[in-house]
Amino acid sequence: MIPRSFEYFSPQTLDEAIALLQKLGPEAKLLSGGQSLIPMMKLRLVSPAHIVDINRIPDLDYISERDGHLKIGALAREHQIESSETVKTKFPILADTAKVIADPLVRSQATVCGNLAHGDPANDHPATMLALGATVVATGPNGQREIAIEDFFPGLFTTALEPEEILTEIRIPFPPPKSGGAYLKLERKVGDFATAGVAVQITLDDSGACSRAGIGLTNVGMTPIKARQTEAFLAGKKLDESVVQQAAELAASESQPMDDIRGSAEYKRDLVRVLTTRALTRALDRAKGAA
Amino acid sequence: MTTVPIKVEVNGVEHSADIEPRLLLVHFLRETLRLTGTHIGCDTSHCGACTVVMDGRAIKSCTAFAVQANGRSITTVEGLEQDGKLHPLQDGFFQEHGLQCGYCTPGMLMTGLAFLQTNDNPTDDEIRHAISGNLCRCTGYVNIVKAYQYAAQKMREGGA
Numbered sequence: 001m002i003p004r005s006f007e008y009f010s011p012q013t014l015d016e017a018i019a020l021l022q023k024l025g026p027e028a029k030l031l032s033g034g035q036s037l038i039p040m041m042k043l044r045l046v047s048p049a050h051i052v053d054i055n056r057i058p059d060l061d062y063i064s065e066r067d068g069h070l071k072i073g074a075l076a077r078e079h080q081i082e083s084s085e086t087v088k089t090k091f092p093i094l095a096d097t098a099k100v101i102a103d104p105l106v107r108s109q110a111t112v113c114g115n116l117a118h119g120d121p122a123n124d125h126p127a128t129m130l131a132l133g134a135t136v137v138a139t140g141p142n143g144q145r146e147i148a149i150e151d152f153f154p155g156l157f158t159t160a161l162e163p164e165e166i167l168t169e170i171r172i173p174f175p176p177p178k179s180g181g182a183y184l185k186l187e188r189k190v191g192d193f194a195t196a197g198v199a200v201q202i203t204l205d206d207s208g209a210c211s212r213a214g215i216g217l218t219n220v221g222m223t224p225i226k227a228r229q230t231e232a233f234l235a236g237k238k239l240d241e242s243v244v245q246q247a248a249e250l251a252a253s254e255s256q257p258m259d260d261i262r263g264s265a266e267y268k269r270d271l272v273r274v275l276t277t278r279a280l281t282r283a284l285d286r287a288k289g290a291a
Numbered sequence: 292m293t294t295v296p297i298k299v300e301v302n303g304v305e306h307s308a309d310i311e312p313r314l315l316l317v318h319f320l321r322e323t324l325r326l327t328g329t330h331i332g333c334d335t336s337h338c339g340a341c342t343v344v345m346d347g348r349a350i351k352s353c354t355a356f357a358v359q360a361n362g363r364s365i366t367t368v369e370g371l372e373q374d375g376k377l378h379p380l381q382d383g384f385f386q387e388h389g390l391q392c393g394y395c396t397p398g399m400l401m402t403g404l405a406f407l408q409t410n411d412n413p414t415d416d417e418i419r420h421a422i423s424g425n426l427c428r429c430t431g432y433v434n435i436v437k438a439y440q441y442a443a444q445k446m447r448e449g450g451a
Contacts, residue, residue, distance in 0.1 A: 001334050001335075002313060002315070002318075003313045004313070005292070005293075005311065005312075005313055006312060006313060007293065007312070008295060008312035008356075008358055010358075010361075031356075031359075034354065034355065034356075034359070035336065035354060038336075038354045038355065038356070039335060039336050039354060041313075042315075042334070042335075042353075043335075051312065053358070053359065055359060079348070102336075102424070103339070103423050103424025104349070104402075104406075104420070104421055104423060104424050105339055105342055105349050105350055105351050105402065105424040105425070106336065106351065106354070106424060108348040108349060108350045108405075109348075109350050109351075109354070109355065190423040190424070191337055191423075191424065
């Protein structure tokens with residue numbers, strides 16, 4: 001399968017890349033990891049007239065701790081998340097997520113920022129970033145602006161990015177003590193998109209009750225879903241078996257799955273319930289200090 | 292047709308070519324350089340038959356443009372054998388019967404090359420995880436894992 005012809009640009013700086021996007025207009029598409037874009041171009045689902053390859057721009061491949069945040073640069077690859085000690089110790093939910101994305105060969109190339117910028121509700125990082133309360137940094141002709149992750153996915157395959165903007169960084173606040181998270185996904189085989197996925201990040205107060213809960217759902221709606229009612233329900237509650245069960249049922253009711261080859265809507269909704277129960281339980285164990 | 296010039300080091304040899312930007316890396320290797328050891332399997336980023344090592348990392352060459360390899364270093368299955376001597380991974384696949392039809396083998400070998408460079412004493416579970424992007428439809432996974440272990444041991448012992 002051969003993509004349609006395109007004009008290729010390989011800017012050496014971010015400014016150059018943004019100037020190109022301004023000049024070329026909406027027919028230009030950014031290439032970072034390319035692990036979603038190139039398959040879509042081969043199937044001719046998309047045929048951009050211009051490709052702006054940002055892989056040659058230096059210093060965008062960082063995963064760093066600064067200003068109380070984990071910062072992930074535009075060219076940080078999934079395999080870097082997998083091998084990052086900070087991620088392993090402070091953000092186990094992020095390690096959970098990276099290792100179930102596609103397969104190790106795809107993760108050599110695929111970027112975390114691209115996983116968000118693609119706007120696909122079947123991608124895994126959106127739910128996790130919703131649970132973690134991340135912020136994305138969009139850089140455009142007028143400089144940088146921050147976008148809360150919950151405002152980033154207005155519709156199917158759509159993001160809050162303007163055509164001349166580049167998602168240059170993800171900022172994730174460091175969780176307070178007694179926090180824990182988990183991401184669970186059911187996939188039919190390695191490399192498949194989620195039949196459903198659930199991301200949970202919680203923080204406990206001194207009494208052991210849940211002071212903050214973030215919950216994101218993968219591939220059970222037109223966009224990644226922030227389970228707001230479930231989050232609100234959990235706030236202030238001790239996570240005993242009955243509360244976990246009620247929360248899981250609430251999360252299932254907040255999902256909006258459709259019948260497809262991966263299963264019926266009813267099946268997927270029940271899967272959200274089961275995965276939420278398990279993710280909450282694992283997050284709770286981790287918040288209490290278990291691995 | 293607009294072409295762009297690229298320079299790529301493949302198996303230690305520098306190649307220059309003028310290519311269309313849409314040319315996939317796997318087609319560049321097989322058709323431009325005539326290195327047909329790298330296979331095209333599914334052509335949809337699933338099977339891993341087209342795996343090559345670029346700057347130390349195993350990637351699917353059907354899911355990269357050749358222009359992205361400009362200035363980079365690629366190793367393909369043809370680059371494993373040195374001075375008439377099989378690479379420990381090739382030897383391992385031979386000794387442990389790590390292939391039947393052989394279609395997935397170039398990809399399995401190249402995934403192994405990058406993997407064993409980061410982990411020369413893997414568990415079977417780690418190997419299975421590492422090859423999860425490479426499909427073998429002869430269901431020879433058990434012997435492929437054994438072949439990786441054989442190679443890992445040889446490489447730890449410093450055997451070429």
